[in-house]
Amino acid sequence: MPKQPSFSLARLAIYATLILACAVYLVPLVVMLLTSFKTPDDIRTGNLLSIPDVFTLIGWVKAWDSIGGFFWNSVKITVPAVLISTLLGALNGYVLSMWRFRGSQLFFGLLLFGCFLPFQVVLLPASFTLGQFGLANTTGGLVLVHVVYGLAFTTLFFRNFYVSIPNALVSAARLDGAGFFTIFGRILLPMSIPTIMVCLIWQFTQIWNDFLFGVVFASGDSQPITVALNNLVNTSTGAKEYNVDMAAAMIAGLPTLLVYVFAGKYFLRGLTAGAVKG
Amino acid sequence: MSSIAVFARPSPLDALQRWLPKLVLAPSMLIVVVGFYGYILWTFVLSFTNSRFMPSYKWVGLQQYQRLLDNDRWWVASQNLLVYGGLFIAISLVLGVLLAVLLDQRVRREGFIRTVYLYPMALSMIVTGTAWKWLLNPGLGLDKLLRDWGWEGFRFDWLVAPDRVVYCLVIAAVWQSSGFVMALFLAGLRGVDQSIIRAAQVDGASLPTIYLRIVLPSLGPVFFSALMILAHIAIKSFDLVSAMTAGGPGYSSDLPAMFMYAHTFTRGQMGLGAASAMLMLGAVLAILVPYLYSELRNKRHA
Structure with a gap:
């Protein structure tokens, strides 16, 4: 029985606070967009929220010229890393829930710690290893690193979903002679679409937004876009072109923002899955 | 027929089937053993050596840890982490809870408002930092905006003030992550039994009292999870x-993660960097262990 939302001073205050908060959260995005369409002169004479005198795309063109190549690096890193880590996570989750063996629970515990690992503690050995394999400063090396350190979360997503599926389903299929991969491919994967979505989106946001691995393991031509953006914004040579900075920031943020707008439901589920279910 | 196959003498194919789960898990086990724990051990070993630009395995005992404790920049970074982490966690929690409670009052367009609060979480900290660096720009940012809007004496130069710059980090981090806290608590609030609230209302309790005394205390686990995640974000902030700020002005806005990166990868102080990384791991464990302990205890009691 929902209470009747009556129009009162209290409700007015609630709405006022919520709308004010909306404005505060939106201001940085609005400022970024407005600034990115201004000319450098316009930026100096106007202020953060002034409407551009003329909308110009100079900033966007210049930004794309300087970081466009790195945008494709990020694509080359993110797409394979997301797909591989999701597939591995699904297989791991499948084994850890349906084919448990002595020590598999212990392994899951050890793996879970990876969700909390401060990566600083593995950076040095990882960079030695990449160098040894000739993968230092390559996008391939970054794919490998992201697969390795994304595994904890992807396994957690699938394992938590598969433990909720009755074991009888798998036992019955096994009695009918279905093998390991048949059960996985024919029965479990088709049921896992929502979990796959959650996992893909989580991994996509994590890897696209990564900066630490990018700045440590890549240099020059193989850098991801976050590193390129950081370099662009923090160069001290020449006059600062804030319109270019903001356009570049929008370009770097747009892919994850679009994913969030179109698949927000899965995005949120991914964020809370690790937190609430543990 | 299939039941006969189960009891039949295992053929090589059956043996393979039996080993398949372990085979499939094997690469991940290797990754975890080597890439997680082996590498931690390796870093631990490096923190006891005199490694500089290149790894060296000359044992120097606790010397690197001693140097760390004598290092003024490390202390600035650690203190900054306490201030930044403390404020970031506290403000995000208060804001998140407040917004979640307000959103839970059957407001219209809830989905849209929720989307607005949460979108910064989709952006990287690099994009967030870039945007806020511009917003807080002394001279052209909010500084100028408020003066243009008529607040003549307004000055906002925290970004270049060594004793204030850390608050700028707090502002940006809260903007990025508080929506997430809101989402966590909103999910928690939706799980609260409405009949308890109604019963308390019948008893004459006001809505704020009900939330403060009954609803929020029942969300202890959510509170704990949020705290954990925020603390983790704070420690990893790099x-x-x-x-x-790139740690500036000077090193006044340094954080341990920044310290570790700078010393290990640009200043040729690998041993010192490894020691600082181990202390960061210690900080994470100091938060994680009590959390896991209470989780396990709750599960046993449940």
Whole structure:
């Protein structure tokens, strides 16, 4: 029985606070967009929220010229890393829930710690290893690193979903002679679409937004876009072109923002899955 | 027929089937053993050596840890982490809870408002830092905006003030992560039994009292999870500092993650960097262990 939302001073205050908060959260995005369409002169004479005198795309063109190549690096890193880590996570989750063996629970515990690992503690050995394999400063090396350190979360997503599926389903299929991969491919994967979505989106946001691995393991031509953006914004040579900075920031943020707008439901589920279910 | 196959003498194919789960898990086990724990051990070993630009395995005992404790920049970074982490966690929690409670009052367009509060979480800390660096720009940012809007004497130069710059990091981090806290608590609030609230209302309790005394205390586990995640974000904060201040002015906005990166990869102090990384791991464990302990205890009691 929902209470009747009556129009009162209290409700007015609630709405006022919520709308004010909306404005505060939106201001940085609005400022970024407005600034990115201004000319450098316009930026100096106007202020953060002034409407551009003329909308110009100079900033966007210049930004794309300087970081466009790195945008494709990020694509080359993110797409394979997301797909591989999701597939591995699904297989791991499948084994850890349906084919448990002595020590598999212990392994899951050890793996879970990876969700909390401060990566600083593995950076040095990882960079030695990449160098040894000739993968230092390559996008391939970054794919490998992201697969390795994304595994904890992807396994957690699938394992938590598969433990909720009755074991009888798998036992019955096994009695009918279905093998390991048949059960996985024919029965479990088709049921896992929502979990796959959650996992893909989580991994996509994590890897696209990564900066630490990018700045440590890549240099020059193989850098991801976050590193390129950081370099662009923090160069001290020449006059600062804030319109270019903001356009570049929008370009770097747009892919994850679009994913969030179109698949927000899965995005949120991914964020809370690790937190609430543990 | 299939039941006969189960009891039949295992053929090589059956043996393979039996080993398949372990085979499939094997690469991941290797990754975890080597890439997680082996590498931690390796870093641990390096922290006891005199490694500089290249790894060396000359044992120097606790010397690197001693140097760390004598290092003024490390203390600035650690203190900054306490201030930044403390404020970031506290403000995000208060804001998140407040917004979640307000959103839970059957407001219209809830989905849209929720989307607005949460979108910064989709952006990287680098983009966040870039945006806030511009917003807080002394001279052209909010500084100028409020003066243009008529507040003549307004000055906002925290980004270049060594004793204030850390608050700029707090502002940006809260903007990025508080929506997430809101989402966590909103999910928690939706799980609260409405009949308890109604019963308390019948008893004459006001809505704020009900939330403060009954509803929020029942969300202890959510509170704990949020605290854990925020603390973890704070300790790992590296990209935000890098984009917004690069640790400056001087090293006044350094954080341990920044310290570790700078010493290990640009200043040729690998041993010192490894020692600082181990202390960061210690900080994470200090938060994680009590959390896991209480989780396990709750599960046993449940």
